[in-house]
Amino acid sequence: MQERYDHKIIEQKWQKIWENSKAFKAREDKAAKKYYCLEMFPYPSGKIHMGHVRNYSIGDVAARFLSMRGFNVLHPMGWDSFGMPAENAAIQHGVRPKEWTDENIASMKTQLKRLGLAYDWDREITTCSPEYYRWNQWLFLKLYEKGLAYQKHSAVNWCPQCATVLANEQVEAGLCWRCDTHVEQKNLKQWFFKITAYAEELLDYCDKLQGWPEKVLVMQRNWIGKSIGAEVDFKIENSD
Ligand SMILES: [Zn+2]
Incomplete structure (x- = not known):
């Protein structure tokens, strides 16, 4: 042995x-x-x-x-x-x-x-491979037909070194997560998915996820980005 x-x-x-x-x-x-x-x-x-x-x-x-x-x-x-x-x-x-x-x-x-x-x-x-991404394309068309994929102009995080758009999570202290280049803001016409149509449903499911770390759930909730605004009362000087 x-x-x-x-x-x-x-x-x-x-x-x-x-x-x-x-x-x-x-x-x-x-x-x-x-x-x-x-x-x-x-x-x-x-x-x-x-x-x-x-x-x-x-x-x-x-x-x-x-x-x-x-x-x-x-x-x-x-x-x-x-x-x-x-x-x-x-x-x-x-x-x-x-x-x-x-x-x-x-x-x-x-x-x-x-x-x-x-x-x-x-x-x-x-x-x-086309055998795979044909299904991405099929899915995209279904979303487009339902008005859930649309285009508009919006500011994006842009890394000039990688020549790519970055998600907020990919920008760390103003720098690209991949190459540490300073990230710029760029106004681009781009595609959006209307996830706001599913905000409530997505938030409900966050509450049902058992055993997930709280920081991941917070990231998910922030990404869903539901906002109900805020109400603030200000006192006006010399007024009732
Ligand atoms: Zn980069």
Whole structure:
């Protein structure tokens, strides 16, 4: 018996067995209780970093625990692969955005597989593939038809370095969260979703979320942005 744990031999052996037997495949089974375990998909920016390892280890523990408890667990993985970073990196490296994105996906997928995470890789999706985003487009058209997607001019947070619009949560002390460049305000015509039509419903659901950290709930409530105004009484000098 070897005294030292040889991770290369042991992990490769078991990962191969899991892959060949499709150990983490979600199968249709009406009798089993279902559990959908989804972590945020990574942006295919190059290599897996420790933040990914932390996040995906937590999801992996939950997925494995529940499948060992008899749940039919669907634990998929995918790539959040649209946006300006791919375009900017492509310009910088003189390659096509698709090449840069596909290469990063391939190397990050190899890294995630070496971590032995319990994913059903048959369900892998890539948001920049037409088979996937045709459904985003379909959904957008449904919202547009109902008047829930519309255009107007509005001031936005703009990072001149990333050449992209940032959400309020992506601006930290006036700086871009990605590159620390000073964020500017820019007036742009842009698309909006009329989430205010669902403000009450969304707020009701915030109250029903059990075990969520209060700071996340506050962020959600602020994002929903319901405002009922304020009433203030002022005394007028020399008047009743
Ligand atoms: Zn930036």
